[in-house]
Amino acid sequence: MSVSAESPRSAEWSPSSAESLCPYRLVLEHVTSRWGVLVLIELLEGTRRFSELRRAVGRVSEKMLTQTLQTLERDGMVLRDAKPVIPPRVDYSLTELGREAAAQVRALGMWTQARMDDVAAARARYDEARASR
Numbered sequence: 001m002s003v004s005a006e007s008p009r010s011a012e013w014s015p016s017s018a019e020s021l022c023p024y025r026l027v028l029e030h031v032t033s034r035w036g037v038l039v040l041i042e043l044l045e046g047t048r049r050f051s052e053l054r055r056a057v058g059r060v061s062e063k064m065l066t067q068t069l070q071t072l073e074r075d076g077m078v079l080r081d082a083k084p085v086i087p088p089r090v091d092y093s094l095t096e097l098g099r100e101a102a103a104q105v106r107a108l109g110m111w112t113q114a115r116m117d118d119v120a121a122a123r124a125r126y127d128e129a130r131a132s133r
Helices: 015-021 023-031 034-044 050-057 062-074 096-114 116-131
Strands: 078-083 089-094
Touching (some): 023 034, 034 050, 034 089, 034 096, 050 089, 062 078, 096 116
Antiparallel strands (some): 078 089
16 A cells, blocks of 8 residues: 555654544553553542652652653543642542543553463563573
8 A cells, every 4th residue: 555645644743643643542552651550550549649649659750750640631531630729739630531541450450460470481481492492
């Protein structure tokens, strides 16, 4: 199949053009990203402040957590509630859409945990077969 000059594939790449070509793929990437998974699962437990999320998720930079929260907020998964108080207070919680996605991600995480012995055995078999070549 050839790509014509008018085809969206021939246009210069940009986030908006990628989103229009395959929007569900970007959402899947956001929900299943390294930090997205952990944020969604943590917010299933309830509303959290930024510092609480950062401690709970662990080893995430302030910049990455901020980017993850903004991305999930844009996708309609996370609600950001900024209170007009001093010092500023911002709470994060899941929307209904976010709770649904988080439940799916948590189920995958629980499956992974339950099947980790099988994964470790498969890895050992693979490594042994590769080493004996």
